[in-house]
Amino acid sequence: xxxxxxxxxxxxxxxxxxxxxxxxxxxxxxxxxxxxxxxxxxxxxxxxxxxxxxxxxxxxxxxxxxxxxxxxxxxxxxxxxxxxxxxxxxxxxxxxxxxxxxxxxxxxxxxxxxxxxxxxxxxxxxxxxxxxxxxxxxxxxxxxxxxxxxxxxxxxxxxxxxxxxxxxxxxxxxxxxxxxxxxxxxxxxxxxxxxxxxxxxxxxxxxxxxxxxxxxxxxxxxxxxxxxxxxxxxxxxxxxxxxxxxxxxxxxxxxxxxxxxxxxxxxxxxxxxxxxxxxxxxxxxxxxxxxxxxxxxxxxxxxxxxxxxxxxxxxxxxxxxxxxxxxxxxxxxxxxxxxxxxxxxxxxxxxxxxxxxxxxxxxxxxxxxxxxxxxxxxxxxxxxxxxxxxxxxxxxxxxxxxxxxxxxxxxxxxxxxxxxxxxxxxxxxxxxxxxxxxxxxxxxxxxxxxxxxxxxxxxxxxxxxxxxxxxxxxxxxxxxxxxxxxxxxxxxxxxxxxxxxxxxxxxxxxxxxxxxxxxxxxxxxxxxxxxxxxxxxxxxxxxxxxxxxxxxxxxxxxxxxxxxxxxxxxxxxxxxxxxxxxxxxxxxxxxxxxxxxxxxxxxxxxxxxxxxxxxxxxxxxxxxxxxxxxxxxxxxxxxxxxxxxxxxxxxxxxxxxxxxxxxxxxxxxxxxxxxxxxxxxxxxxxxxxxxxxxxxxxxxxxxxxxxxxxxxxxxxxxxxxxxxxxxxxxxxxxxxxxxxxxxxxxxxxxxxxxxxxxxxxxxxxxxxxxxxxxxxxxxxxxxxxxxxxxxxxxxxxxxxxxxxxxxxxxxxxxxx
Ligand SMILES: *[C@@H]1O[C@H](CO)[C@@H](O)[C@H](O)[C@H]1NC(C)=O
Ligand SMILES: *[C@@H]1O[C@H](CO)[C@@H](O)[C@H](O)[C@H]1NC(C)=O
Ligand SMILES: *[C@@H]1O[C@H](CO)[C@@H](O)[C@H](O)[C@H]1NC(C)=O
Ligand SMILES: *[C@@H]1O[C@H](CO)[C@@H](O)[C@H](O)[C@H]1NC(C)=O
Ligand SMILES: *[C@@H]1O[C@H](CO)[C@@H](O)[C@H](O)[C@H]1NC(C)=O
Ligand SMILES: *[C@@H]1O[C@H](CO)[C@@H](O)[C@H](O)[C@H]1NC(C)=O
Ligand SMILES: *[C@@H]1O[C@H](CO)[C@@H](O)[C@H](O)[C@H]1NC(C)=O
Ligand SMILES: *[C@@H]1O[C@H](CO)[C@@H](O)[C@H](O)[C@H]1NC(C)=O
Ligand SMILES: *[C@@H]1O[C@H](CO)[C@@H](O)[C@H](O)[C@H]1NC(C)=O
Ligand SMILES: *[C@@H]1O[C@H](CO)[C@@H](O)[C@H](O)[C@H]1NC(C)=O
Ligand SMILES: *[C@@H]1O[C@H](CO)[C@@H](O)[C@H](O)[C@H]1NC(C)=O
Numbered sequence: 001x002x003x004x005x006x007x008x009x010x011x012x013x014x015x016x017x018x019x020x021x022x023x024x025x026x027x028x029x030x031x032x033x034x035x036x037x038x039x040x041x042x043x044x045x046x047x048x049x050x051x052x053x054x055x056x057x058x059x060x061x062x063x064x065x066x067x068x069x070x071x072x073x074x075x076x077x078x079x080x081x082x083x084x085x086x087x088x089x090x091x092x093x094x095x096x097x098x099x100x101x102x103x104x105x106x107x108x109x110x111x112x113x114x115x116x117x118x119x120x121x122x123x124x125x126x127x128x129x130x131x132x133x134x135x136x137x138x139x140x141x142x143x144x145x146x147x148x149x150x151x152x153x154x155x156x157x158x159x160x161x162x163x164x165x166x167x168x169x170x171x172x173x174x175x176x177x178x179x180x181x182x183x184x185x186x187x188x189x190x191x192x193x194x195x196x197x198x199x200x201x202x203x204x205x206x207x208x209x210x211x212x213x214x215x216x217x218x219x220x221x222x223x224x225x226x227x228x229x230x231x232x233x234x235x236x237x238x239x240x241x242x243x244x245x246x247x248x249x250x251x252x253x254x255x256x257x258x259x260x261x262x263x264x265x266x267x268x269x270x271x272x273x274x275x276x277x278x279x280x281x282x283x284x285x286x287x288x289x290x291x292x293x294x295x296x297x298x299x300x301x302x303x304x305x306x307x308x309x310x311x312x313x314x315x316x317x318x319x320x321x322x323x324x325x326x327x328x329x330x331x332x333x334x335x336x337x338x339x340x341x342x343x344x345x346x347x348x349x350x351x352x353x354x355x356x357x358x359x360x361x362x363x364x365x366x367x368x369x370x371x372x373x374x375x376x377x378x379x380x381x382x383x384x385x386x387x388x389x390x391x392x393x394x395x396x397x398x399x400x401x402x403x404x405x406x407x408x409x410x411x412x413x414x415x416x417x418x419x420x421x422x423x424x425x426x427x428x429x430x431x432x433x434x435x436x437x438x439x440x441x442x443x444x445x446x447x448x449x450x451x452x453x454x455x456x457x458x459x460x461x462x463x464x465x466x467x468x469x470x471x472x473x474x475x476x477x478x479x480x481x482x483x484x485x486x487x488x489x490x491x492x493x494x495x496x497x498x499x500x501x502x503x504x505x506x507x508x509x510x511x512x513x514x515x516x517x518x519x520x521x522x523x524x525x526x527x528x529x530x531x532x533x534x535x536x537x538x539x540x541x542x543x544x545x546x547x548x549x550x551x552x553x554x555x556x557x558x559x560x561x562x563x564x565x566x567x568x569x570x571x572x573x574x575x576x577x578x579x580x581x582x583x584x585x586x587x588x589x590x591x592x593x594x595x596x597x598x599x600x601x602x603x604x605x606x607x608x609x610x611x612x613x614x615x616x617x618x619x620x621x622x623x624x625x626x627x628x629x630x631x632x633x634x635x636x637x638x639x640x641x642x643x644x645x646x647x648x649x650x651x652x653x654x655x656x657x658x659x660x661x662x663x664x665x666x667x668x669x670x671x672x673x674x675x676x677x678x679x680x681x682x683x684x685x686x687x688x689x690x691x692x693x694x695x696x697x698x699x700x701x702x703x704x705x706x707x708x709x710x711x712x713x714x715x716x717x718x719x720x721x722x723x724x725x726x727x728x729x730x731x732x733x734x735x736x737x738x739x740x741x742x743x744x745x746x747x748x749x750x751x752x753x754x755x756x757x758x759x760x761x762x763x764x765x766x767x768x769x770x771x772x773x774x775x776x777x778x779x780x781x782x783x784x785x786x787x788x789x790x791x792x793x794x795x796x797x798x799x800x801x802x803x804x805x806x807x808x809x810x811x812x813x814x815x816x
Pocket of ligand 6: 271
């Protein structure tokens, strides 16, 4: 008797083991009281019903281990519920199809029949990531739920927005919080430009939009309350455009979903409160809803409370009611009596015509020649990966609708306005004043012109004389402040660089090209030509140039002058013939030039330069793009930090800032900056740590051979350090010259600098102290978990072009 009970118990136990399997095979269908559970126990697939009153059953996937009602992430038969569930079952057929039958034998749902070519023996598996995969015995996946999402994107899933300009995937919201059937709201790429914007639809009408840049971006954030990092990537490979995200710690549950109210949400499970915590959502402001500000008005998100505003040159149709939009103060006449004004920071995409293969001038001409064109925007995306045509000329006709002004990430919109606006109601006195002002202005212009003309002829005459001093044509007083800072004339620069000849090109940076120039008198300089789509005003440019010019340190490259000419903004730096550190470090035939003492000198020099930027100058300056190619070397191999293109100047009492415009170079960016846009002096410490490890190892942060086994140089260095083999990291080209304790100390400092948490990283002053006091004990580094995902790892270490297109500011004074 006892034996009998035991064997029954054992059988039950066995069957329950089978039941919580993660596989569905031909021999073992899934019945309504059964479920599949992923190996990790995180996800379950089975039949569920959400309301007790109404007997609708669905086949779906939910989080298995969460308390409370199911958090459903996928539904197979959302629009075809099972009403008679008792003997409903999911089977795999002989020809490798999955079919869902209800009790009456009705076919409720199935996978396509043409994907298997009749190959038998397939089985389906619920993976640990929540993906339900139908797989052939040959290990070929023929179908997966991740390719057919309902309303949710999970970590590791690829949300394929478009393929060859065709919209592919659409998330469709539930009808209600307990009704999984397809609701009215959905989100997909915009059919007319799937790589430019995502649209949330209410049936077929746009509800709100998210603007893409059209280029690949990656970045992420620390999840609060956990030590894990959320890593988001948007990839535009030319053919494919997709979004994906990953999480460094898979025990943290996250999901992205479109809820039934039309909000696109990023959620994370909070273990303490046992609930889903909102990480981000949109839309948030009322005026973000599609066209809620009428034509020619925009939603101003730069304000505390976002409100609608009229575009420049426009006024409201109805006073204080923006739903009817704004109208021109001055009617636009077709022909040549119009000009364009640049409105920076705008996000526009709707009803746009994308004209291919145009330069900026051609783009403007395109707009000018069509009477119905009201605005254009231009970007040169060269530098973005995998783009056949890097130019992006967008033109708008008729009405401009659904525009936002954003603090970051917008671009300049060139709005067409009528020339010489004459305002109604101007009194004759005003007109007279205006005329006098014009006359005065004209006189000034004439005088300046005459002065320039004379100066020009003088210059020609003196050209042969070889002025020794002479490349400073003018010197400006800015806002009354006295400064000796030289502004160089454009003509001088043209002749110095041979009209920006390609043969003079030294390199390309995120913000423009750098040319070698020879000024009269034989002085060699490097001229940086900021790209023209700059949103920065002349006053800011001058201010910042003057600030940078005041920085004098032997480990910073010297700024000699600058020039502003129409749209051109140029910076003139000292010329360093040895080029940059990467030219030596990563070149097999040149790396031997850098013996250990040279490398150590370079490391210490960079540290000193950074310390000066962070602390010892009167300002706190964050470089934000420290990398090997931005370290120039003089003839004695002294390092000089260059390229302040992205530097940010802090008020001295400020110690952290945020930007959603993450610019920098992948691999060198600290986790909190790459992901959340938060940066501080510790972000530079991180980049310094990466650079230090590169100098010691001679390996690039993302060199492909490392990525095969370790996700990056950091992981590799950590592994060797942990195993006590740190010395293996050392570049073989200088093994003969190194001093062991120095090298080990460097690697140790490097690992401290690349800690995941900014608070664990030393300040540059401590780094200097660590180098100067060789016997001072160092804290033990923690394991860096920040990881690089294969798809977004950019082996060339190319710049992330999240917004470099329009982010041309050289620095921004942050005085908040
Ligand atoms: C059950 O409710 C769902 C949505 O709430 C509805 O689509 C379905 O028709 C209902 N079924 C029955 C049998 O009432
Ligand atoms: C599947 O194939 C087996 C033999 O190969 C056959 O006995 C069985 O009836 C088939 N089942 C279906 C549903 O076709
Ligand atoms: C299967 O059929 C669908 C339409 O029924 C079609 O869109 C798809 O391209 C086909 N797939 C293959 C692999 O033939
Ligand atoms: C979607 O449009 C309908 C009218 O067609 C409206 O009643 C509903 O409120 C809209 N949904 C949202 C989320 O705005
Ligand atoms: C949350 O709780 C679950 C179950 O208690 C545990 O397995 C998981 O590791 C926890 N996650 C985190 C991030 O603490
Ligand atoms: C972090 O914790 C706070 C307080 O416990 C909570 O309000 C917040 O939602 C949590 N955030 C996440 C992402 O879990
Ligand atoms: C603004 O104008 C729209 C359309 O004419 C109207 O429906 C709305 O009530 C007006 N709002 C206010 C606050 O006057
Ligand atoms: C506009 O100006 C261009 C040259 O400046 C001229 O060729 C063209 O005819 C003008 N168009 C009109 C409509 O005046
Ligand atoms: C742009 O020009 C390139 C080369 O000139 C050509 O291959 C490409 O097809 C053009 N693209 C379009 C959209 O016209
Ligand atoms: C875009 O910029 C690159 C490099 O800066 C340049 O070579 C290319 O000609 C530019 N393209 C256009 C269309 O302006
Ligand atoms: C002007 O633009 C409109 C709208 O994009 C277009 O339909 C029209 O063909 C254009 N006209 C010319 C001459 O390009």
